[in-house]
Amino acid sequence: MNWYAIRAIYHFEMARTRRTLLQSIVSPVISTSLYFVVFGAAIGSRIPQIGEVSYGAFLVPGLIMLSLLTQSVSNASFGIYFPRFSGTIYELLSAPVSYFEAVLAYVGAAATKSVIVGLIILATAALFVPFSIAHPFWMILFLLLTSVTFSLIGFIIGIWADNFEKLQLVPLLIITPLTFLGDSFYSIDMLPPFWQTVSLFNPVVYLVSGFRWSFYGIADVGVAVSLVMTLLFLAVAMAVVAWIFKTGYRLKN
Amino acid sequence: MQPIISISALSKTYAGGFQALKGIDLDIRQGEIFALLGPNGAGKTTLIGTICGIVRPSAGRVRVGGHDIISEYRAARSMIGLVPQELTTDAFESVWGTVSFSRGLFGKAPNPAHIEKVLRELSLWDKRNNKIITLSGGMKRRLLIAKALSHEPQVLFLDEPTAGVDVELRRDMWALVRRLRESGVTVILTTHYIEEAEEMADRIGVINKGEIVLVEEKAELMRKLGKKQLTLHLDAPLAEIPGRLADYGLELAGGGGQLVYTYDDARGDRASILKLLEDLAAAGIAFKDLQTSQSSLEDIFVSLVKDSR
Incomplete structure (x- = not known):
């Protein structure tokens, strides 16, 4: 293993976060705080409890997951797209770095940033609503698995995109709608039966449901199903990344 | 002596069908300065890119220091430093940071003394804390050389190293290349400036339409064809x-x-x-x-x- 290379890429990516602190950390915290103010306080006060959890507390796992998904995708996609755009990718391609090491470094950095944002939002949420974490181990596990999976998806988008518009296309048109319709702001029990069935085709439902279970012990789908689905998404994302490197898709002529 | 780079029957056909390299056979000797000349689109950059791992070869074999560039890519690439033709750098990273990054990328432990030596050699020491975006074009060119030298390569590829630089800097670079050769580094350069090849090269190769037209000692070439x-x-x-x-x-x-x-x-x-x-x-x-x-x-x-x- 070329640990020095992994460390170099990881530090480079984390340094980029420090240089863009407002965009990387402060921005998602502010937008999540606004969600708490609008949905938690203004609208949430008119919504009855969901199970035994207040609506404000119910929102916490969903909002963390919302930020986690968008941050993972945007961090990882930008991390690999920008060297391709600027041409500095030549250095990575000509270095004695294996594909696995490159992914480990880029995805590791993107996932780290997302987890940091997630934990900051968790701390921010505590300022707005009281909540508890019933299963801390599972909470951390879902946090890590989700951030790694969506960082891998972001990595794939960063390789696939050949302009900045495409870089934003998948997060804006697919990830964000799926997250909003994926159990973040409501329980799928609140939907008519038809839409409950439709929701089960939304992968984000399983992520949010499992994550919420780790907080309050309540879930729309069984926690085991959530875990299996999360691992399945991870495996699919890893398979696509492996294919990209094997074929050199959009990386090598 | 075993060549430091050995290329045999190397071909590259791009997805669109364009054949950029047509069965290249070429040996580069250890410690020489080899100038690769050719008109635009001759295949110079494709050849360098293939040896360095950026372009996938369609057929043939390349060994660097006896290591196959595909099956032993780590050992082969560790020996190579590449200075690309384009001024491709990060904008907001510092000079010190980006050169240290390159050293790490090539699997070498941090060595501030070596980075300092390289930066001083290239007159970049005073700019070590500057962001790259503040550097002039000539400084960026030197920075790319510093990045390529950060991991102490045995083979240095310079793809059009003096394109767009002034006469003084060009002469500084020539002096640097000679010093590198004296320290045992093999230098392969592509250039449009014939003067550059004439000034520096030990041997000259001419490539045209993906084929090596001629490889000859510079002095012998001048004698034979001059x-x-x-x-x-x-x-x-x-x-x-x-x-x-x-x-x-x-x-x-x-x-x-x-x-x-x-x-x-x-x-x-x-x-x-x-x-x-x-x-x-x-x-x-x-x-x-x-x-x-x-x-x-x-x-x-x-x-x-x-x-x-």
């Missing part, structure tokens, strides 16, 4: 060359006021100059001045590329 000319400025213009001088292959120029004699040292033509002057005197042709000239590498290159079309 034509010399003797131009005599006549006292009185000639309408035609006298028949008794027909064997010399003389040409009239300057409206008949100049007589041009093309000769080849390698064929021992120089000895015939004295005979020519005697014959001119015997024919009553006087001259007031004479000059000799030698074809440059550029003339040779143009001639080679033209012949290979």
Whole structure:
């Protein structure tokens, strides 16, 4: 293993976060705080409890997951797209770095940033609503698995995109709608039966449901199903990344 | 001695069907400066990119230091430093940060003393804390060299190293390349500046349309292909060359006021100059001045590329 290379890429990516602190950390915290103010306080006060959890507390796992998904995708996609755009990718391609090491470094950095944002939002949420974490181990596990999976998806988008518009296309048109319709702001029990069935085709439902279970012990789908689905998404994302490197898709002529 | 780079039957056909390299065979000797010349689109950058791992070869084999670039890519790539043609750098990273990053990327432990040495060598030490975006074009070019040297490579590829740099910086780079060669680094450079190859290279390779047209010692190439000319400025213009001088292959120029004699040292033509002057005197042709000239590498290159079309 070329640990020095992994460390170099990881530090480079984390340094980029420090240089863009407002965009990387402060921005998602502010937008999540606004969600708490609008949905938690203004609208949430008119919504009855969901199970035994207040609506404000119910929102916490969903909002963390919302930020986690968008941050993972945007961090990882930008991390690999920008060297391709600027041409500095030549250095990575000509270095004695294996594909696995490159992914480990880029995805590791993107996932780290997302987890940091997630934990900051968790701390921010505590300022707005009281909540508890019933299963801390599972909470951390879902946090890590989700951030790694969506960082891998972001990595794939960063390789696939050949302009900045495409870089934003998948997060804006697919990830964000799926997250909003994926159990973040409501329980799928609140939907008519038809839409409950439709929701089960939304992968984000399983992520949010499992994550919420780790907080309050309540879930729309069984926690085991959530875990299996999360691992399945991870495996699919890893398979696509492996294919990209094997074929050199959009990386090598 | 085993070549440091050995290329055999290397071909590259891009997805669109364009064949950029056509069965290249080439050995690069350890410690030499090898200049790869060729017109635009000849395959120079594709060849370098393939050796460095950026371009996937379609067929053939490349070994660097005895290591196959595919099956032993780590060992092969660790030996190589690449300075690309384009000024591709990060904008907001510091000079020190980006050079240290390159060293790490190539699997070397941090070595601030070496980074300092490289930056001082390239007159970038005073700029070590500056963001790259604040550097001039010439400084960015030097920075790319510093990045390529950060991991102490044994082979350095310079793809058009002095494109767009001023004369002073160009000469500084030539001096640096010579120092690198003295320290045992093998340097392969591509250039459009024939003067650059003529000034620095030990051997010259010419590539055209994906094929190596010629590989030769520079001095030998100049000797073999370099034509010399003797131009005599006549006292009185000639309408035609006298028949008794027909064997010399003389040409009239300057409206008949100049007589041009093309000769080849390698064929021992120089000895015939004295005979020519005697014959001119015997024919009553006087001259007031004479000059000799030698074809440059550029003339040779143009001639080679033209012949290979």
